[in-house]
Amino acid sequence: MELNQLTAHELLEKLKSKEICSRTILLSLSQRIEKTDPKVKAYVRNQGPVKFAPQDEAFGELNGLPVTIKDNICTSGLNTECCSKILRGFRPPYDATVIDKLKKAGAQIFPLKANMDEFAFGSSTENSFFGPTANPWKLDCVPGGSSGGSAAAVASDEAIWALGSDTGGSIRQPASFCGVVGLKPTYGRVSRYGLIAFASSLDQIGPLTKDVEDSALLCGLISGYDPQDSTSINQSVPDYTKSLTGDIKGLKIGIPKEYFVEGLDPEVKSVIEEAIDKLKSLGAVIKQVSLPHTEYAVPVYYIIATAEASSNLARFDGVQYGYRAQADNLLQMYKETRAEGFGQEAKRRILLGTFALSHGYYDAYYLRALKVRSLIKQDFDRVFQEFDCIVAPTSPTAAFKIGERTEDPLKMYLSDIYTISVNLAGIPAISVPCGFTKQGLPVGLQIMAKPFDEEMLFKTAYAYEQNTDWHKIKPKL
Numbered sequence: 001m002e003l004n005q006l007t008a009h010e011l012l013e014k015l016k017s018k019e020i021c022s023r024t025i026l027l028s029l030s031q032r033i034e035k036t037d038p039k040v041k042a043y044v045r046n047q048g049p050v051k052f053a054p055q056d057e058a059f060g061e062l063n064g065l066p067v068t069i070k071d072n073i074c075t076s077g078l079n080t081e082c083c084s085k086i087l088r089g090f091r092p093p094y095d096a097t098v099i100d101k102l103k104k105a106g107a108q109i110f111p112l113k114a115n116m117d118e119f120a121f122g123s124s125t126e127n128s129f130f131g132p133t134a135n136p137w138k139l140d141c142v143p144g145g146s147s148g149g150s151a152a153a154v155a156s157d158e159a160i161w162a163l164g165s166d167t168g169g170s171i172r173q174p175a176s177f178c179g180v181v182g183l184k185p186t187y188g189r190v191s192r193y194g195l196i197a198f199a200s201s202l203d204q205i206g207p208l209t210k211d212v213e214d215s216a217l218l219c220g221l222i223s224g225y226d227p228q229d230s231t232s233i234n235q236s237v238p239d240y241t242k243s244l245t246g247d248i249k250g251l252k253i254g255i256p257k258e259y260f261v262e263g264l265d266p267e268v269k270s271v272i273e274e275a276i277d278k279l280k281s282l283g284a285v286i287k288q289v290s291l292p293h294t295e296y297a298v299p300v301y302y303i304i305a306t307a308e309a310s311s312n313l314a315r316f317d318g319v320q321y322g323y324r325a326q327a328d329n330l331l332q333m334y335k336e337t338r339a340e341g342f343g344q345e346a347k348r349r350i351l352l353g354t355f356a357l358s359h360g361y362y363d364a365y366y367l368r369a370l371k372v373r374s375l376i377k378q379d380f381d382r383v384f385q386e387f388d389c390i391v392a393p394t395s396p397t398a399a400f401k402i403g404e405r406t407e408d409p410l411k412m413y414l415s416d417i418y419t420i421s422v423n424l425a426g427i428p429a430i431s432v433p434c435g436f437t438k439q440g441l442p443v444g445l446q447i448m449a450k451p452f453d454e455e456m457l458f459k460t461a462y463a464y465e466q467n468t469d470w471h472k473i474k475p476k477l
């Protein structure tokens with residue numbers, strides 16, 4: 001096996017024993033990228049000539065291990081453009097808190113950023129200014145989105161592990177489509193400082209990894225209170241690797257009946273049912289539960305998320321960051337910068353969000369959506385009074401073809417029907433590989449837990465992973 005194919009925990013052992021140094025890992029990654037990235041296009045080439053400058057001194061827990069970062073997380077001195085023209089050339093003068101934490105732990109920030117849908121608006125990575133990323137399992141399919149670059153890089157061994165962001169499914173859905181592990185932590189668990197905001201009440205940074213152990217490791221490294229993010233919660237961070245016991249005997253798992261309805265691809269359904277049987281055979285107690293407000297999750301999300309996005313995107317006016325259009329006067333400059341700088345989906349969301357917040361419509365849309373959001377949260381609270389976790393599909397289908405849903409935004413929005421409620425409720429969830437369709441496309445199993453019970457996710461996911469081999473199967477590239 002080449003170094004780039006190993007997991008982070010495997011590499012960390014080798015680094016610790018000085019069998020290898022971080023320089024050799026970077027070399028192995030750059031060779032792989034040279035060979036496969038022209039096909040996968042997981043990375044954006046917005047940095048100018050790439051300097052692979054491995055740090056010589058290995059220090060900290062990570063000893064120079066590289067981490068791949070999504071293009072919406074601020075990395076000082078490295079372009080951070082959210083894959084949007086409007087942020088062209090933006091080099092943040094500071095690091096996001098997660099980057100700061102990783103550097104302090106001895107990580108190297110990989111010098112290329114991972115592709116994504118512009119401002120994380122999308123489910124397929126087709127909305128990137130730099131063009132789409134391909135699914136490593138089938139190059140004419142999408143990798144999912146919006147963290148499609150991070151997921152595809154990990155799946156194709158062009159990255160050891162990566163960070164993405166999840167507002168409505170953007171870590172879990174691409175993890176599911178690419179056959180890797182993706183975690184959305186509890187809202188408030190990981191600082192959002194330096195994550196370029198999409199919808200501030202929903203966004204959360206999280207890991208995309210080759211296995212559950214790496215997910216637990218990376219989650220531990222980035223979690224914790226941050227005074228720079230007023231929504232981060234002051235609660236101690238457990239050692240997540242301690243929950244990797246493999247024992248789930250007697251665990252109470254709820255299966256939400258609303259997730260197994262029309263629209264769920266029959267092949268995906270049978271793969272998920274097999275995974276549930278596996279959990280049962282490991283000693284878990286499985287029972288059907290109900291999350292009655294599930295059907296409102298997509299409309300509620302698209303009101304709240306677009307409302308917040310329209311406000312967050314107001315700062316991009318050509319004055320402070322990135323791209324500026326040439327114009328005769330200030331007003332014209334604002335208008336032209338935004339007209340030329342934002343892509344179609346960003347404009348659609350600004351319009352939708354501005355409408356939902358406008359005088360006369362605010363009560364009917366935004367306020368009502370907030371009320372239904374509370375009901376969605378209460379559904380989960382009720383189930384978690386009795387159950388340890390909830391298990392469901394991550395996505396109703398496996399990866400779809402590039403171009404298949406771009407003309408129909410509603411169809412695209414429905415790709416997130418199983419992931420969105422988790423963000424609205426603020427709870428944590430993980431997607432783990434659980435099988436393949438007949439066409440050879442990966443399927444992801446989603447596990448959800450109570451707020452701040454990431455340990456339950458790792459415990460359940462690890463037990464499943466230890467008893468299956470799905471995560472070891474690699475795409476042929």
Ligand code: GLN
Nearest residue numbers: 120121122167168169170
């Ligand atoms: N696909 C969803 C959207 O387009 C979620 C995106 C995300 O989680 N960033 O809004």
